[in-house]
Amino acid sequence: MSLLKTALQRGEFAVTAEMAPPKGCDFSEQAAVAELLRGKVQGVNVTDMQSACLKASSLGLCIRLKQAGVEPILQVTGRDRNRMAILADLLSAAAFGIDTMLALTGDHPVVGDCKGAKPVYDLDSVGILEMLRRVEETGLDCGGNALDSKPEFFRGAVVTPVYEPVALQVAKLRRKVDAGAQYIQTQGIFETESLKRFLEAVDQAQIRVPIMAGIIPLKSAGMARYMNENVPGIAVPQDQIDALASAKEAGRKPAEVGVDMAADLIRQIRAENLCPGVHIMAIGAEKNVPIILEKAGIQ
Amino acid sequence: MIITQRKPMEDLFAMLEGVQKVALVGCGNCAAACQTGGENEVREMKALLESKGIEVVGTLVPEECCHKMLVKKELKALRDSGAQAILGMACGDGVQTVADNAEVPVYPANDTLFLGQIERVGIFHEYCRMCGDCVLGETGGICPVTRCAKGLVNGPCGGQKNGKCEVDPENDCAWILIYKRLEKLGQLHKLTGPVPDRDHDRMAHPRHINLRGKKV
Ligand code: SF4
Ligand code: SF4
Numbered sequence: 001m002s003l004l005k006t007a008l009q010r011g012e013f014a015v016t017a018e019m020a021p022p023k024g025c026d027f028s029e030q031a032a033v034a035e036l037l038r039g040k041v042q043g044v045n046v047t048d049m050q051s052a053c054l055k056a057s058s059l060g061l062c063i064r065l066k067q068a069g070v071e072p073i074l075q076v077t078g079r080d081r082n083r084m085a086i087l088a089d090l091l092s093a094a095a096f097g098i099d100t101m102l103a104l105t106g107d108h109p110v111v112g113d114c115k116g117a118k119p120v121y122d123l124d125s126v127g128i129l130e131m132l133r134r135v136e137e138t139g140l141d142c143g144g145n146a147l148d149s150k151p152e153f154f155r156g157a158v159v160t161p162v163y164e165p166v167a168l169q170v171a172k173l174r175r176k177v178d179a180g181a182q183y184i185q186t187q188g189i190f191e192t193e194s195l196k197r198f199l200e201a202v203d204q205a206q207i208r209v210p211i212m213a214g215i216i217p218l219k220s221a222g223m224a225r226y227m228n229e230n231v232p233g234i235a236v237p238q239d240q241i242d243a244l245a246s247a248k249e250a251g252r253k254p255a256e257v258g259v260d261m262a263a264d265l266i267r268q269i270r271a272e273n274l275c276p277g278v279h280i281m282a283i284g285a286e287k288n289v290p291i292i293l294e295k296a297g298i299q
Numbered sequence: 300m301i302i303t304q305r306k307p308m309e310d311l312f313a314m315l316e317g318v319q320k321v322a323l324v325g326c327g328n329c330a331a332a333c334q335t336g337g338e339n340e341v342r343e344m345k346a347l348l349e350s351k352g353i354e355v356v357g358t359l360v361p362e363e364c365c366h367k368m369l370v371k372k373e374l375k376a377l378r379d380s381g382a383q384a385i386l387g388m389a390c391g392d393g394v395q396t397v398a399d400n401a402e403v404p405v406y407p408a409n410d411t412l413f414l415g416q417i418e419r420v421g422i423f424h425e426y427c428r429m430c431g432d433c434v435l436g437e438t439g440g441i442c443p444v445t446r447c448a449k450g451l452v453n454g455p456c457g458g459q460k461n462g463k464c465e466v467d468p469e470n471d472c473a474w475i476l477i478y479k480r481l482e483k484l485g486q487l488h489k490l491t492g493p494v495p496d497r498d499h500d501r502m503a504h505p506r507h508i509n510l511r512g513k514k515v
Contacts, residue, residue: 105456108448108466119449126453126494160457168478171490172454179494187457232458232465 014277052112077106094151133180364393439480
């Protein structure tokens with residue numbers, strides 16, 4: 001059974017970490033990072049050409065991680081593949097023992113690095129979840145034809161807590177859960193107030209699903225400002241930007257300060273029992289994940 | 300309305316390479332409204348081509364260029380014109396309808412862009428992608444298939460910022476518009492509930508409709 005599912009069911013504080021495949025055909029760096037994460041996280045969440053930038057496939061790296069004994073989470077977007085190709089990848093993943101997935105709609109090619117690519121969006125995040133749930137329930141494929149064997153996944157989706165109007169985001173979450181999402185990861189959050197507000201709205205809508213808080217360790221004030229400007233749903237508070245900007249004066253590296261902030265946030269989320277776990281998106285600094293976890297007092 | 304835009308003149312000259320005598324066929328309907336194939340544009344095109352030494356031996360602006368019978372009848376006027384090619388100044392449908400009835404090559408003067416609303420003279424917005432399975436009843440009369448850059452029918456992606464679309468910040472996020480409209484209509488419940496299957500077999504091209512009940 002999915003390691004993440006088991007952890008969430010047992011009420012252990014679950015941790016997943018995000019990892020991007022290389023822009024090339026050498027997985028050795030990712031494999032080395034995976035070694036550092038072994039035993040420390042319940043899943044390594046492998047992105048599917050995030051930001052619509054061409055990379056090796058999520059499935060490829062997931063298989064590599066699985067073979068190395070590190071539990072992968074297959075991210076699946078609807079941007080590049082129609083329902084047949086998506087289901088084919090999920091079946092292949094299941095054949096390799098991959099049992100946890102995350103469905104996303106996917107950034108549009110025009111915001112990425114192969115702008116001329118055809119956007120597919122045969123299915124969006126809801127459609128992917130719905131198809132997979134039906135396949136698992138019926139053993140029939142996307143055309144209603146019998147499969148020889150059926151996959152079983154722990155199915156995840158994402159949500160953006162900082163979103164106006166929040167009711168629209170909650171409605172979409174409802175659809176995702178109704179379509180079969182069994183756990184949720186949030187877009188990166190940086191303080192607990194907005195998270196609490198969102199969780200309250202979810203509670204009021206009587207949506208019952210484990211929601212793991214997304215954590216992005218900041219590396220510099222510039223990165224924080226850039227994300228505030230350009231990444232939807234990201235709102236780094238000014239005092240954190242200031243702390244990163246003045247790190248050098250205090251004789252510290254900004255990235256170290258970012259690691260501390262991430263650890264504090266995780267500690268707070270856990271102490272206040274806001275979320276049953278966290279998803280850490282270190283954006284290239286995955287080697288910091290074990291340090292963050294240690295500082296947060298996990299394991 | 301079918302929205303068209305004229306191709307760059309150098310593309311037209313490239314297509315007409317080696318042609319000395321050409322006929323122009325516009326369209327009195329959509330292409331006229333788009334200022335790509337009405338009487339005025341056909342007259343301007345004639346002058347442009349003639350300034351480059353291409354003789355325009357005939358011009359036609361049928362009431363609508365996508366009407367086979369009508370176009371067939373009108374094209375008779377060009378039969379003895381000596382045209383070595385026809386420049387079709389309509390949409391892709393109109394150009395093909397001319398080609399169906401012509402013995403000489405027919406070249407497109409325009410790119411056919413979308414099915415759009417005329418907000419006012421000269422301002423057009425894409426409103427319908429002709430998906431064959433209309434969801435407007437669920438979305439407050441605002442088409443997510445067309446006006447959401449990803450064509451999402453189950454609700455928004457996480458990408459809007461201040462109500463603008465992540466794909467092109469010039470565009471409103473269709474789902475924010477839908478939300479506001481549904482709120483006004485007292486139909487916010489339509490944001491949840493079962494999602495209809497969107498099957499693409501209805502979209503197998505080319506599609507045909509026959510209202511006559513017999514083979515044509
Ligand atoms: S849903 Fe949109 S694209 Fe489809 S028919 Fe209706 S208006 Fe046209
Ligand atoms: S921002 Fe809005 S309009 Fe743009 S792709 Fe996302 S949901 Fe569609």
